[in-house]
């Protein structure tokens with residue numbers, strides 16, 4: 181009796197071992213996939229920063245703000261905050277690029293937030309199921325438009341329209357770019373914000389209705405506040421994407437590296453700057469490293485924004501699981 | 503008063519210390535039918551619910567207790583495909599007539615749910631939610647309402663020093679009393695409760711039952727319960743539902759000691775259900 185039991189147990193253990201081995205193997209394979217993607221990100225980080233710091237071999241950190249340059253016209257030294265990489269005295273100030281990036285990304289985020297949150301509220305709270313079923317794939321389709329196509333439409337049509345309406349000095353300017361970028365980041369913002377609102381339990385809506393709230397009172401008083409962390413995560417993530425968007429801004433913003441706060445001025449963003457210049461620069465030069473430095477700064481920005489939004493989303497998921 | 507139920511050997515304390523015959527009718531239900539799409543969930547219900555009394559709805563799971571309860575404050579309106587025939591008169595007004603303002607109706611007929619559902623807001627904001635909806639913005643008035651409601655719900659002493667903390671930090675039982683306070687804050691006349699204690703421990707359940715007993719002096723209460731003892735303890739009237747029909751309805755003491763129908767007797771004595 182005992183022996184029999186032992187025997188069967190032995191056998192059981194053997195068959196189990198086989199299973200356990202294949203499971204072990206698959207588990208390790210997946211682990212490797214996970215580790216390698218993290219590793220790749222770490223390597224990109226490392227490579228980018230390794231190249232970027234080389235800039236300081238020949239230049240000082242003050243050069244990132246501006247340079248004193250002798251001005252032939254005014255016949256005295258003037259302080260120039262310019263990005264002028266091809267010049268007798270090359271200037272690598274990041275200030276005009278910051279101006280450009282933020283002057284595009286801020287308005288783009290605001291436009292996309294208003295449209296995106298509105299659309300998310302409609303989809304999650306108001307749309308009849310049939311309309312929702314039509315709209316959801318349409319939004320996914322929008323996400324699939326290549327950014328070069330959006331850029332082209334902005335460049336060819338919207339720019340003219342905006343110049344006619346606002347009588348702007350530059351046909352291609354930050355605002356035109358912002359409109360295009362808003363379009364590009366809209367789908368992801370809608371998706372995240374809508375998910376957040378749909379995750380609000382039905383019980384909370386019922387509680388609100390049972391107290392005599394109307395649909396709108398329930399949306400503003402219960403659903404949106406309960407989903408606020410998810411909605412802010414959507415906005416932050418959208419902002420990160422807007423900062424990183426390249427093709428649309430390259431095509432639609434005019435690419436003049438100006439220090440300006442005027443939304444209708446031509447600007448050059450960090451991304452467009454890299455895209456436009458990196459192809460024609462000699463490796464190992466100061467200019468080359470300067471571009472890497474811009475890339476490192478940009479990466480730091482977008483990485484931080486993504487990180488923050490991921491933390492917020494995780495917290496929200498934990499809170500709602502309760 | 504202790505009553506031995508029929509031949510089951512169980513004894514129950516039945517609520518019987520008040521003459522209810524003089525109470526006026528608060529809710530009058532006539533020939534009520536309710537459909538979820540093509541499926542009929544309620545069949546020709548007639549019921550007369552007395553003012554300032556507790557009416558318990560009992561019956562096996564899925565028999566339509568919650569559905570019936572939700573017809574009384576039109577919460578079924580929020581369910582797609584739900585339809586209704588027949589009349590529900592509250593104070594002689596048909597609540598399904600087109601002139602009725604549903605927001606006002608729901609304020610008058612409050613509801614407490616099976617699973618406690620406080621908003622993820624502070625204790626104060628939970629109670630103030632209803633009054634704010636209906637236009638109260640004065641801080642002093644709101645503070646007064648919050649205090650009064652919490653006192654009526656027997657929660658004030660436990661939370662008075664932390665009104666600004668999150669409602670979700672309270673225990674389950676406290677959260678349910680908070681939900682009751684939230685309903686009281688809009689000054690209802692009728693309170694509907696759908697198995698309000700089914701997710702709570704015995705001690706919290708006892709507190710809720712005590713509270714119901716107190717509230718009954720000023721409010722008309724309709725409570726769904728799974729628990730026979732609870733129905734016997736807290737209610738004045740009992741309605742037994744089975745498969746969408748009202749099988750028996752009467753004074754709790756009569757339904758529990760001397761039911762008219764065999765099915766009721768079987769259910770109450772636990773022979774079925």
Ligand SMILES: Nc1ncnc2c1ncn2[C@@H]1O[C@H](COP(=O)(O)OP(=O)(O)O)[C@@H](O)[C@H]1O
Nearest residue numbers: 538543561562563564565566567568569570581
């Ligand atoms: N939202 C709904 N949609 C469709 N059918 C429902 C819905 N809610 C309840 N029902 C059905 O109506 C019947 C009564 O349900 P319910 O009132 O919840 O019963 P009880 O509260 O007595 O357990 C059940 O058969 C249930 O499946």
Ligand SMILES: [Mg+2]
Nearest residue numbers: 567568569696
């Ligand atoms: Mg139920």
